[in-house]
Amino acid sequence: MLGIRLNDQDEGRLARHARERGRAKSAIARDWIVERLDREAVDEQIRHAASLDATARAELIRPVEDDAATAWLRSLDAEDGGFDWGPDGPPA
Secondary structure (H helix, E strand, C coil), rough: CCCCCCCCCCHHHHHHHHHHHHHHHHHHHHHHHHHHHHHHHHHHHHHHHHHHHHHHHHHHHHHHHHHHHHHHHHHHHHHHHCCCCCCCCCCC
């Protein structure tokens, strides 16, 4: 059992809405609550799927990024003979 307290204005709005639809206030409130619970459950499933998708994408992209960085470093080694100039760069 659930008891919901509404201020007078909201109680009036709900009563008017129920009267216009020919339904009980409790039936309308129950439908709205169930609808919201269903929507929240779907939203949680979507958040979970998006999280799994983001993790899978990161695992796929990371090796490609590593391969690109390795290829670029190899091209630099080919250009300067693989010499590590250190933080000061090549000699003047």
